[in-house]
Amino acid sequence: MTGNPYDIGLERTPANHQPLTPLGFLERAASVFPDHTAIVHGALRRNYRDFYARARQLASALAARGMRRGDTVSAMLANTPAMLECHYGVPMCGAVLHSINTRLDAAIIAFQLDHAMAKIVIVDREFAPLMNEALALAEVTPQVIQYDDPEYTGPGAIDGAEDYDALVASGDPEFAWLVPEDEWDAISINYTSGTTGDPKGVVSHHRGAYLLAQGNALTTSMAKHSVYLWTLPMFHCNGWCFPWTLSAIAGTHVCLRQVRSEPIWRALAEEGVTHLCGAPIVMSLIESAPAEEKRALDRRVQFFTAAAPPPESLLASMDAAGFDVTHLYGLTETYGPAVVNEWHGDWSDLSAGEQARLKARQGVRYLPLEQLDVLDPETMQPVPRDGETMGEVMFRGNVVMKGYFRNPEATQKALSGGWFHSGDLGVVHPDGYIQLKDRSKDVIISGGENISSIEVEEALYRHAAVAVAAVVAMPHEKWGETPCAFVELNAGQDIDETTLRMWCRDHLAPYKVPGRIVFDTIPRTSTGKIQKFALRERAATIAP
Amino acid sequence: MTGNPYDIGLERTPANHQPLTPLGFLERAASVFPDHTAIVHGALRRNYRDFYARARQLASALAARGMRRGDTVSAMLANTPAMLECHYGVPMCGAVLHSINTRLDAAIIAFQLDHAMAKIVIVDREFAPLMNEALALAEVTPQVIQYDDPEYTGPGAIDGAEDYDALVASGDPEFAWLVPEDEWDAISINYTSGTTGDPKGVVSHHRGAYLLAQGNALTTSMAKHSVYLWTLPMFHCNGWCFPWTLSAIAGTHVCLRQVRSEPIWRALAEEGVTHLCGAPIVMSLIESAPAEEKRALDRRVQFFTAAAPPPESLLASMDAAGFDVTHLYGLTETYGPAVVNEWHGDWSDLSAGEQARLKARQGVRYLPLEQLDVLDPETMQPVPRDGETMGEVMFRGNVVMKGYFRNPEATQKALSGGWFHSGDLGVVHPDGYIQLKDRSKDVIISGGENISSIEVEEALYRHAAVAVAAVVAMPHEKWGETPCAFVELNAGQDIDETTLRMWCRDHLAPYKVPGRIVFDTIPRTSTGKIQKFALRERAATIAP
Numbered sequence A, B: 001m002t003g004n005p006y007d008i009g010l011e012r013t014p015a016n017h018q019p020l021t022p023l024g025f026l027e028r029a030a031s032v033f034p035d036h037t038a039i040v041h042g043a044l045r046r047n048y049r050d051f052y053a054r055a056r057q058l059a060s061a062l063a064a065r066g067m068r069r070g071d072t073v074s075a076m077l078a079n080t081p082a083m084l085e086c087h088y089g090v091p092m093c094g095a096v097l098h099s100i101n102t103r104l105d106a107a108i109i110a111f112q113l114d115h116a117m118a119k120i121v122i123v124d125r126e127f128a129p130l131m132n133e134a135l136a137l138a139e140v141t142p143q144v145i146q147y148d149d150p151e152y153t154g155p156g157a158i159d160g161a162e163d164y165d166a167l168v169a170s171g172d173p174e175f176a177w178l179v180p181e182d183e184w185d186a187i188s189i190n191y192t193s194g195t196t197g198d199p200k201g202v203v204s205h206h207r208g209a210y211l212l213a214q215g216n217a218l219t220t221s222m223a224k225h226s227v228y229l230w231t232l233p234m235f236h237c238n239g240w241c242f243p244w245t246l247s248a249i250a251g252t253h254v255c256l257r258q259v260r261s262e263p264i265w266r267a268l269a270e271e272g273v274t275h276l277c278g279a280p281i282v283m284s285l286i287e288s289a290p291a292e293e294k295r296a297l298d299r300r301v302q303f304f305t306a307a308a309p310p311p312e313s314l315l316a317s318m319d320a321a322g323f324d325v326t327h328l329y330g331l332t333e334t335y336g337p338a339v340v341n342e343w344h345g346d347w348s349d350l351s352a353g354e355q356a357r358l359k360a361r362q363g364v365r366y367l368p369l370e371q372l373d374v375l376d377p378e379t380m381q382p383v384p385r386d387g388e389t390m391g392e393v394m395f396r397g398n399v400v401m402k403g404y405f406r407n408p409e410a411t412q413k414a415l416s417g418g419w420f421h422s423g424d425l426g427v428v429h430p431d432g433y434i435q436l437k438d439r440s441k442d443v444i445i446s447g448g449e450n451i452s453s454i455e456v457e458e459a460l461y462r463h464a465a466v467a468v469a470a471v472v473a474m475p476h477e478k479w480g481e482t483p484c485a486f487v488e489l490n491a492g493q494d495i496d497e498t499t500l501r502m503w504c505r506d507h508l509a510p511y512k513v514p515g516r517i518v519f520d521t522i523p524r525t526s527t528g529k530i531q532k533f534a535l536r537e538r539a540a541t542i543a544p
């Protein structure tokens, strides 16, 4: 091949090539809008000048305590200013932020600390007893820093832990923070929920965090100075990168220790909140708040929801309460949301039912995701765009994780064939929007036919007595597998197994009707997701 | 050094690393919003499905005519659908887009064609005679494609040229377009205006175009489905990357062959335009339109201006006419605007004069520009933030060009010391906003003191008789240099040299008063910039 003339004498130099990193967003916000309010937390209002100064102090103090590139700093914090500072201060000293889900148990926390090789742990006083337990179980012996949030007045403390604010105060507000050597350097590690069994340490890099942080603002038209309420846990995929998005648009974070309706409505009314995120359960909480908590709002508020499709009834009541709901979908492995239900203006003229049907679809790729498709995992060929043929949802692009920490085998498997295999099963509608149908591990294969556990659950949900339904595979002598349903009933309702199976027979193909229906409490993960693997184990024991 | 555990088994793969390119924005817009109007041009309304299909057809047809990675395709087109198609179709076959300023003369066009090694030329019928002349002068013999825009009814044609629409029709709408092999690959080449003498071929890459295209939307809060009016020539730094920005937000391009007030006001009123760009002269045109052309608008329109600071009187009248004006600054070498006068909400409460003073400052870095500063070019140290000490404006980051084509020496000089040297002189105000004071080549050094030509011009502009003023250095026996002013008077005004020098004496330090004031027409480049190098030559001949 002859040389491309556009490659000669036109090499990368520090003048025209710098690693992408979201950390620079904070530096810019602080230099352009130093007096703009960056963080609201109870009585505290902190501007960008101070937010940036404190992040640098934290970085400097962590460096002084020996943190170097590639060291892990674990944070077990509520949605507080300290957690925001960690999203900048930890990577600013070159370390990798490991956020811990505050609802986990001590054994899993200990597992994570060991697996992530935590060198320092920053813990909110409220979670100190739990962390104490975890540290007793763990092999690593990280230095412990304790954050005493003035908004928390309950019990808890770790003896001899260094105080977070004293640590920050010891740092240099002019610290020359470390730009990553390469945009591929790790910025954070987040363990998956463990819904499918084994939590894996998802490693994110600066490039992806930069792109998804911008992608949030671009995909959802977030304007400069938007005000964001923290109803989504920041420990969940780094709060879907919103801690970085807000600096990019010089917005305001409104912190929230606990997701309760009263402080949410207060913040909506008094802080001028424009955006918030959460699972559908957060919408239920907002919408079912007592009348005296609800407030009239002088603007439409944008609610981004993920984790599950938003149900029709919720969409209608949220709309009436003044919220525009956007449905997002993603995984820890994709930095949070990487798929968006892009709304078409003319869809708003359709019936509420039709709108809900369209909005239940997960949608299309985020701008910074290069490719999204549903492929047959055997052939790696795209499924037909018929809204019916199931395949595995796959992602390709710059907002796919670096890989699983210390797990090259799982990494290779997840990224094989040039695509990230999500483990979610779905279809593609004729207009190119994808819709999830199940997780691959949850599909039931009966006599060679795939049964979507979600389809069976939907049939059960249509019965008024059913509050929660979860369907898993149960071994079957003849068919290999058959569906087994677990059901929680609505308060005051009663129904027997036979009647409910009859109901299913009226609403499903015969081979999809559950072989057993069990009425019992359904086990969930700390993020509220149903633990189907636990149900599968139970189903195996009751198989006929 | 011990190994960083976050670098082990976590390599780049096609699943998690793809070259950044703005071409994907069009693919996404076409797949998500196929029926949304992408382009309006006279009677034509083209949706995203067709825009994307035509771009792929163009790419396929160019590939069929032999275009390979690194080949140059030159385009001399007005702001038409064809020019938008070229911004996608040319790089989609791996070629590099060379946009030609339609106001240049044949000799310079020939120089550019030769220097860029043009293989194919796409030319609007209106500019065909000029292109014919240029081709006669040039050494290269590119294939010629002629675009016959139905909105153009005047004379002009090249005999035997292939028809653009026939070329597109011959291409494959399903063409598997070429993703760049590396995001560092060239996407376009643009020659500088030649204001300072020698036009240089600025090479841009996919990474920078991706980032600046997003940066336009992010920095200026452009929402989804914005409607953009093409008052800025697309041949100027690829229309500041807006041809790509609009696809990122699935917006609508409103094309415009000629910048005249009547079609501008018509588009503003009838097409729902939300954004437009241009030099201050475009604002004058809009604001001074005859009353019968002006229309009432049902929304505020965003006007982004660059090339020169917006004058106070224009800001006031634009505000009254319904426009929010944002001041941008950049160079061909920075993909268009890379600096923005970020407006603070509370500045809007200040007096009109104070607001104009604040808005005249060029401002702060764009989000995708990593660093912006004013340095002493000798020591490479930042100047004090005092609003007075001059230095050279320098840029560092991912939206700085790849370099100058076939000019490694100029490239190395421009990018030396890890910064891009803009050749613009400026100061940094205490709040970190930069303000341009002059071009380094235009500064006058008198008795060892630097005199800003802009400061002397400002004093002249304050006199009611002065329409245009340009000040350059004139050789002086004693002082080395002294200012020489060239002035165009307002219609019906008359003033003599002595009176105007007395005026300057009242408004300037004595050594800054022009040694000569010449009343004459001032030479300009094709983009309307004053050619100071030509004036300097003249000043040398009239030196006392």
Ligand SMILES: Nc1ncnc2c1ncn2[C@@H]1O[C@H](COP(=O)(O)OP(=O)(O)OP(=O)(O)O)[C@@H](O)[C@H]1O
Pocket (backbone or CB within 6 Å): A192, A193, A194, A195, A196, A197, A198, A199, A200, A305, A306, A307, A308, A309, A327, A328, A329, A330, A331, A332, A333, A362, A422, A423, A424, A436, A439, A529
């Ligand atoms: N909008 C949505 N609709 C339906 N399901 C969703 C949606 N958003 C996310 N999900 C589900 O959540 C999953 C991502 O969750 P997360 O990464 O937090 O952990 P997890 O997958 O539940 O845990 P693990 O990977 O350990 O099993 C997706 O794979 C998908 O199954």
Ligand SMILES: Nc1ncnc2c1ncn2[C@@H]1O[C@H](COP(=O)(O)OP(=O)(O)OP(=O)(O)O)[C@@H](O)[C@H]1O
Pocket (backbone or CB within 6 Å): B192, B193, B194, B195, B196, B197, B198, B199, B200, B305, B306, B307, B308, B309, B327, B328, B329, B330, B331, B332, B333, B362, B422, B423, B424, B436, B439, B529
């Ligand atoms: N907002 C602005 N205020 C003042 N000057 C500006 C502004 N925006 C751009 N400029 C001037 O325009 C220059 C960039 O123009 P461009 O890259 O189109 O070509 P040029 O610099 O005029 O040509 P050449 O490099 O060949 O001399 C900047 O260097 C600056 O001098």
Ligand SMILES: [Mg+2]
Pocket (backbone or CB within 6 Å): A192, A196, A331, A332, A423
């Ligand atoms: Mg998962």
Ligand SMILES: [Mg+2]
Pocket (backbone or CB within 6 Å): B192, B331, B332, B423
């Ligand atoms: Mg220049």
